[in-house]
Structures are given as structure tokens and as C-alpha cells.
Amino acid sequence: MGLLFKDDLLDEFGTWALAYIPYGGPDFGELAAVGAATGDDGPDAYYEAWIAAGDRAAADAEAAASKGRTADARDLFLRAxxxxxxxxxxxYGAPTDPRLVAAYRKQIAAMNRGLALFEAPILPLxxxxxxxxxxxxxxxxxxxxxxxxxxVIFTNGYDGTVTDMYFASAAAASRHGFHSLIFDGPGQGAVLYEQGVxxxxxxxxxxxxxVDFALELPLVDPARIALNGWSFGGYLATRAATGEHRIAALVADPIQLGLADGFRSVAVKFGATPEEAADLRRLKPAMIDAFQAFVAGNPSLQWKIVQRGLWVxxxxxxxxxxxxxEDFTINGRIGDIRCPxxxxxxxxxxxxxxTNAxxxxxxxxxxxxxxxxxxxAGxxxxxxxxxLLNRRTFEWLDAVFAGELR
Known part of the structure; x- marks a missing residue:
């Protein structure tokens, strides 16, 4: 049994928002209440419990806005x-579930309402x-x-959306004196859910x-642009820094050589030779079948590889x-990175x-x-x-942009 949800996989998803509490996300008790409402009833109940909580917060936000309580309305819309x-x-998975699109649209509508209520409104671009x-x-x-x-340009990985990136990093960047640009690219957020890219x-x-877009913004210092990627974004950001040299600092949380390397030892376990495992495109059908059976027997891998991986x-x-x-790799490119x-x-x-490699x-x-x-933080x-991660990250970036790292 997980921390807040009885099902371990649902708990993995449902506890992400704990990281957002310091930055205006739902309180612990609200998250625990969603876990209790989900109970033993699986993904459908999980979905409904979150949506109900979002609807309550959005209704409270509307009520606050109608009474002129702008700060409360802003916080509640963002929480929603x-x-x-x-x-x-x-x-997750193909074909895209209409419930996912409906929830995403509610998410973005609430986020836009909240961000627009800052003294300096943050508007969608x-x-x-x-x-x-x-x-x-x-x-x-x-x-x-x-x-x-x-x-700081923040880039997501497999799972996150602009909402995750705002609460996980951009809100903290703002508090630490950094402008930030968050976006969803191919395979992420609306670009995947609604455009199918x-x-x-x-x-x-x-x-x-x-970066081209950022340089058109009037408040951006072209000499002080950092790129930060989390989760699979640790690969994406690192790969980007090997070819986009206007980046003056790179943060990878964590850094990753690529996507294929983690599967090589599994391929050997299922009978591949080291030479075959060195190129997953050459795996024999029997090995693929064994891998599929292994994945099907593990709910976490079934979600990560079949529901998420194939779809993304x-x-x-x-x-x-x-x-x-095999195409997702920085092997042979690491020496092309030119920034700290x-x-x-x-x-x-x-x-x-x-990391050490x-x-x-x-x-x-x-x-x-x-x-x-x-x-x-382990x-x-x-x-x-x-x-803690955010404090250390922005302290390091301060040092880079102060010229203390060469």
C-alpha cells in the first residue's frame, strides 16, 4: 500500500502533487482525501476523485472572484x-481517452484564469x-x-505538462529572481493530447x-539563458545542449544517456548476446516476445512502456x-556541450x-x-x-551567471 493511495501505481501518480505544496498546490489533507475517495476502485475512481476535487476548487475560485478576493481566486484556480x-x-494510451482531453482542457482553463490574476498577468503564449x-x-x-x-527554459519529459512545470520549477524560479519559459513540445501536453504529435x-x-522565441521577448538577457530538464527531460535538455549553443547553462535532473541503454541488460537476460543487445533493432522475435510477457506481468512497466511509451x-x-x-541518445555527442x-x-x-559516465x-x-x-530527496x-532541489539549482545558476564557474 502506498502513502496516500492503496494501489502502488496510483500512489506513484497521486503523490506527485506533494512536491507542489510549497508552491501553491493542494494541501496534504486534500491529497489524502482524494486517496480516500479513490479507495480500492481503480483508475476510474481515481479520475473521478481528482475531477471532483478540481471542480470544488474551481467553484470556490469563482465565488472568491465574484466577491473581489483576487488573491484567493488566483490561488484556488491554480490549485484546481x-x-x-x-x-x-x-x-494514458492510444486512442486518446476523451476524459483525458476533457480534464486537460479544464486544467488549462483553470491555470489560465489563475495566472491572469497576478499583479503582472501571466498570459498563454x-x-x-x-x-x-x-x-x-x-x-x-x-x-x-x-x-x-x-x-531558465524548462523542458518536460514523458509525463509532465506546463502545469507540472509551473509548480515543480517555474514558481520557484520566480521566487529566486529568474524569469522562466515553460512549454509543451512534441509528445507532451496539448501537442500530444490534442494535436497527436x-x-x-x-x-x-x-x-x-x-530559444528563437525567447530572444524576441523584451525581458530576456541573451547571454544568460539556462536550460533545465527533469525526468526524461534530463535526456531531452542534454541532447538539446549538444546542438543549441546559445544555452549558457544546463541542468539535468537527472542526466540520461538515452532511452535504449536501460533495456540492454533486460535483453541479455532474455537471451540476447551482448552484440545483439548493443542494437535493439536486431533483437530476435523470441526475445521481443519474452520482453512483452515480462512487461505484461508488471503493472508499472505495462503503463510506462505500453500505455505511455507507445502512445508518446x-x-x-x-x-x-x-x-x-536507439535514436534517443547522446552517445558521441557529450563533448559537444559548451556550457556548464x-x-x-x-x-x-x-x-x-x-551520471558519472x-x-x-x-x-x-x-x-x-x-x-x-x-x-x-533521494x-x-x-x-x-x-x-531543496530548487534551492540548490538556483544557487548554482547564480554562480554560473556571476561568472564563478568557468
Whole structure:
């Protein structure tokens, strides 16, 4: 049994929002109440419990707005956006569930209402990219809303949306004196849910368009642009920094060599030779069958690889997924990074296993930032102590932009 939800997989999804409490997300008691309402009833009940909580917060926000209580209305709309955002992870998959799209639209509507109520309104933006529209927000530094400041571009990974990125990082960036730009790219948020555009490996092309857009904003210092990626965004941001050299600092939480490497040992376990495992496109059908059976017997892997992975990549088979995984790599490109790098190393995060290997190939100043279970920050993306991660990240960025790291 998980912390707040009886089902371990639902608990993994449902406890993400704990990281958002310091930044205006739902309180612990509200999250616990959603867990209690879900009970033993699975993904459908999970979805309904989150939506009901979001509807309550949105109704309270409307009531506050009608009485002129702007700050309360802002906070409640933003809180509602987290409830809606948390509802749909268990129903990931192709074809896209209409309930997911409905919840996402409620999420964005509530987020937009809340962000517009800041003294300096934060309004939705659109980044044009290869015929698609990437939703974005420029979040100014608190107290410096009309001044040129350093900018952090935040990029999501597989699961997050602009709402996650706002609460996980952009709100903290604002408090620490940084402007930020958050967006959903191919395979993320509305670009996936509503436009059906899958993720792509060459994230440097995506970030090039985002940097072009950022440089048109009047408050951005072109010499002080950082790129920060969390979860699979740790790969995406790192890949981007190998090809987009207007980035002056890179934060990878955690850094990842790519997508395929984690599957190689599994392939060997199922009978592949090391040579075959070195290129997952060459795996024999019997090995693919064994891998599929292994995934089907593990609810977490079934969700991550079949429901999420195939959908995000626009694929239909695990064989296709393993093959395309070979394209998502920074092998041979690490030496192309030209800016200082910060890499998180949470002690219980298996996805950070390649950190030292990457560090050994870097030709620029870098910092490996450890996080421990004793600090409450030892898990993936430090979600149980996100504030610690944010404090250390922005302290490091301050040092980079002050010229203290060369």
C-alpha cells in the first residue's frame, strides 16, 4: 500500500502533487482525501476523485472572484489546475481517452484564469514550430516583472505538462529572481493530447525554436539563458545542449544517456548476446516476445512502456518502441556541450545511473549534485523535497551567471 493511495501505481501518480505544496498546490489533507475517495476502485475512481476535487476548487475560485478576493481566486484556480492535471495519468494510451482531453482542457482553463490574476498577468503564449503550436508561458521573476533578468527554459519529459512545470520549477524560479519559459513540445501536453504529435529525439531542433522565441521577448538577457530538464527531460535538455549553443547553462535532473541503454541488460537476460543487445533493432522475435510477457506481468512497466511509451512515440508495438529507442541518445555527442552542467544524483533514482559516465566525457565545468534519502530527496526528481532541489539549482545558476564557474 502506498502513502496516500492503496494501489502502488496510483500512489506513484497521486503523490506527485506533494512536491507542489510549497508552491501553491493542494494541501496534504486534500491529497489524502482524494486517496480516500479513490479507495480500492481503480483508475476510474481515481479520475473521478481528482475531477471532483478540481471542480470544488474551481467553484470556490469563482465565488472568491465574484466577491473581489483576487488573491484567493488566483490561488484556488491554480490549485484546481493541479487537481485536474493529476487525474488522467492512469488512462494514458492510444486512442486518446476523451476524459483525458476533457480534464486537460479544464486544467488549462483553470491555470489560465489563475495566472491572469497576478499583479503582472501571466498570459498563454504559442511557439510556432514546424506547423504545430506549442503552448508556452513566460513567468517573470517576482519583484522584477519589468526588468531584464536571466531566463531558465524548462523542458518536460514523458509525463509532465506546463502545469507540472509551473509548480515543480517555474514558481520557484520566480521566487529566486529568474524569469522562466515553460512549454509543451512534441509528445507532451496539448501537442500530444490534442494535436497527436509524437515525441522526437532531436530535441536540439525543438529548443532552437524555443530559444528563437525567447530572444524576441523584451525581458530576456541573451547571454544568460539556462536550460533545465527533469525526468526524461534530463535526456531531452542534454541532447538539446549538444546542438543549441546559445544555452549558457544546463541542468539535468537527472542526466540520461538515452532511452535504449536501460533495456540492454533486460535483453541479455532474455537471451540476447551482448552484440545483439548493443542494437535493439536486431533483437530476435523470441526475445521481443519474452520482453512483452515480462512487461505484461508488471503493472508499472505495462503503463510506462505500453500505455505511455507507445502512445508518446506514436507507435503500435514494443518491437517498434525498442527500435526507436536507439535514436534517443547522446552517445558521441557529450563533448559537444559548451556550457556548464549541473547533474542531479538522487541516491535511489535508477535513471541517474549514467551520471558519472557522462561526467567523464564532459569538456566543460560541471557539478554533480547529490540528494539523499536522509534529506527526503533521494527519489526520482526529488519529488518529496522539491524545494531543496530548487534551492540548490538556483544557487548554482547564480554562480554560473556571476561568472564563478568557468
Amino acid at each position: 489546475s493541479v487537481f485536474y492535471n493529476s487525474s488522467f495519468h492512469p488512462i 504559442t511557439i510556432a514550430f514546424e506547423g504545430i503550436a506549442m503552448p508556452a508561458y513566460f513567468v517573470p521573476a517576482a519583484g522584477f516583472e519589468h526588468e531584464v533578468r536571466p531566463l 509524437p515525441i522526437r529525439p532531436d530535441w536540439e531542433v525543438v529548443i532552437r525554436a524555443v 512515440h506514436g507507435l503500435s508495438t514494443i518491437a517498434d518502441y525498442l527500435a526507436v529507442a 552542467v549541473m547533474m542531479t544524483l538522487a541516491e535511489r533514482d535508477g535513471l541517474a545511473a549514467g 557522462v561526467a567523464s566525457e564532459l569538456k566543460v565545468p560541471y557539478r554533480i549534485m547529490p540528494f539523499t534519502a536522509a534529506e527526503g 527519489d526520482h526528481c526529488e519529488m518529496q523535497n522539491r524545494s
